[in-house]
Amino acid sequence: MLQIPEDVNLFDEMVKQAKQHPKKVIIEDLTSSFTYNKFLIAVTIMSKKINEVVKNEDRVGIFLPNVVAQVIVLFSLFKNEQKPCILNFTMGPRNIIDCMETASLKTVLTSREFIKKADLGYVIEEMEKEVKIVYLEDLKDGISAFHKISGLIESRVSRFKKRDSSEVILFTSGTESKPKGVILTHRNIYANIKQVLAHIDVKENDRIFNPLPLFHSFGMTVGSILPFIGNVKSFLYPSPLSYREIPKMIQKDKSTLFVATNTFFNNYAKFATKEQFQSLRIVVAGAEKLKDDVRETYKTKFGITILEGYGATETSPIISLNTPKALKEGTVGKLLPLMEAKIAKVEGVDEGGNLLLKGPNVMKGYLIHGRGFVPCGEWYNTGDIAQIDKDGFIKIIARLKRFAKIAGEMISLNKVEELALECYGESDFYAVSIPDKRKGEQIIMFTTKGKVSTREFKKFIKSKKMSMLYMPSEIEYIDEIPLLGSGKPNYWKLENLAKNE
Known part of the structure; x- marks a missing residue:
């Protein structure tokens, strides 16, 4: 049974490993290498x-x-x-x-x-x-x-x-208002590392390739602290946006573990060859939903099964993860050990409910601008609508904020994007909702795909016997999708764009 000590300082934990493996190269970047x-x-x-x-x-x-x-x-x-x-x-x-x-x-x-x-x-x-x-x-x-x-x-x-035991403070992107500080204790981060190592088979001769910045909790915990606690070498790459270079570096480093977001994976696939990804053993997608076309590309082009996981800055960050031994496509895997979850009903949402969590990796609390420290309650509210099946696999349906209320109905914007992917065969569609005097809200969908027929989409929604409320008021072409530093689509910018148009 996994047990997490009460007092942890991550420096002391690093020293314990350093005493056992002084000469092992443990971390590298483009210009330096450190034992x-x-x-x-x-x-x-x-x-x-x-x-x-x-x-x-x-x-x-x-x-x-x-x-x-x-x-x-x-x-x-x-x-x-x-x-x-x-x-x-x-x-x-x-x-x-x-x-x-x-x-x-x-x-x-x-x-x-x-x-x-x-x-x-x-x-x-x-x-x-x-x-x-x-x-x-x-x-x-x-x-x-x-x-x-x-x-x-x-x-x-x-x-x-x-x-x-001390703390680390990370900041959420604050798309709604001012950014919030998330206070993670050393014990939270240490617990999450131990939970991951108990959940998925990471070996000491594995090599992590980490292009995610440290202000991204995944980049920090898995790319920069786990190596020193789990004795697994990490390669830090300065930017996830070097789509051509990263596949070459993975080949050069012979990396075996690679973590990125759906958007980044989609872009790497455009430039990578099968040889460049040959050394990869565990490939994990997080931060946003893994789209079916990206999953398929990696299977057919590279022979790689991307394992979808789920996390939040507030949980240090990993909550659940598919593994090669326990994998269910379309889900984000099973909860990590020592975590508990419950689903709270949300009015107007038929499928699933609000996901609440607790565990040793859940933050101490928030720092709020002008208010100071606000402790985390017994259960952390993710704000995600989810279902948990009988085998314990979690399916994320949408962010609670990613619903539009149209004519009194709750319409999932993620579902609108999924329908577009099914209809047009590509995942370059991004739906937002803006206020509408008549129906409460209306959906505007952006795409980087040229010449999209709205008639075709209408026909497709009808053929699926879905409500026409899933049909966007407009489908707008955009050169490129704005991204947050974490690699997720910046829906807030798209929303503002839709409002201004």
Whole structure:
């Protein structure tokens, strides 16, 4: 039976593994490669430098790309018993400032090279009005021989003091209002890693390929912390948007585990060859529904079965996962060990109900702008409409917010997209709802597919004996679908576009 200790500090857990496997290469990016030993020394030195510049600050902001340096900073803050607040650099200045205010940040750690490469100078200018910006390059330049020697000695002394369990703060994209801070304890994250390792067969010679940024809870937990707790090497790739390069890198690294979103998988498939994906053993899709055409492409073109999973930032993040041994297509798999779920009835929704969860990986609570800390209740409300079948497989029907109320009926926008996929044979359809004086709401559907016949779609809906309420008022062509930093479609932007048109 899986048991999770009450007090966990992720730095101490990393040290336990480093003592057992000092020479194993555990994390890499495009320019560097670290064994446990080298990583531990780097963290020991960096934690001293961070301590010098942000000595008594409880929470420290991180504004960095998906590279090993960010993970070194993360573990340095764990060692210092400080709380990293990982900022989403794709958010735009206003939202980033809201996040900094929500977490009462005084200092943010970043890198000049990153700001220059990502062209974020204008964002930093705005941030500097609110907080102190500390550049890693300056910390690195200030590392003296004393720091190096004491870091080396300290990393070799095996008796570490037992650290207090601390926290990490991530921010939800805040498409409705200001972003919320999600407070995850070290125990939440550690529990989720242990739950995953008990649920799916990950081996110590596996190699994770992680293109997801650390502000994405999956990128953080699975791509950056699980390697050090589970002794599984990880390769960090700076952006999931390099559709041509990523398949080449997977082949070069001989990666065996790969996690992405439906949108990203769809784009990788356009450029990848079967040889490039040959080493992959476990391929997982999360963050948005895996569309049938993408699932089929991976089966026929690459001989890969994509395993669909489900998670939320608030659950550190993984909730359920299909595995090679327990797989049911169209579902997001079974709950991880130690989790409980119940379905609450939602008025007007016939199929399924609101999914409520509890378990050791469920967050401590939210940080709300202007209000402060709000603890999580006994059950975490996912806001997802779901069903659980007799075998324990979970099927996500839609976000509660992804329903339109038309003429008093609750119409699932996901269902509208599924019908479009069935009708036109492609999944490039995105439905939103906007207010309508007559019927309450109306559906507008966007597509990147040229020349779509609305008559054909009407006929198709009729042939399925479905209500004509599923027929969008309009089908609009769009060059490309706006994405959130996590790789999900940005429905909020599409909604605003529909309102303005």
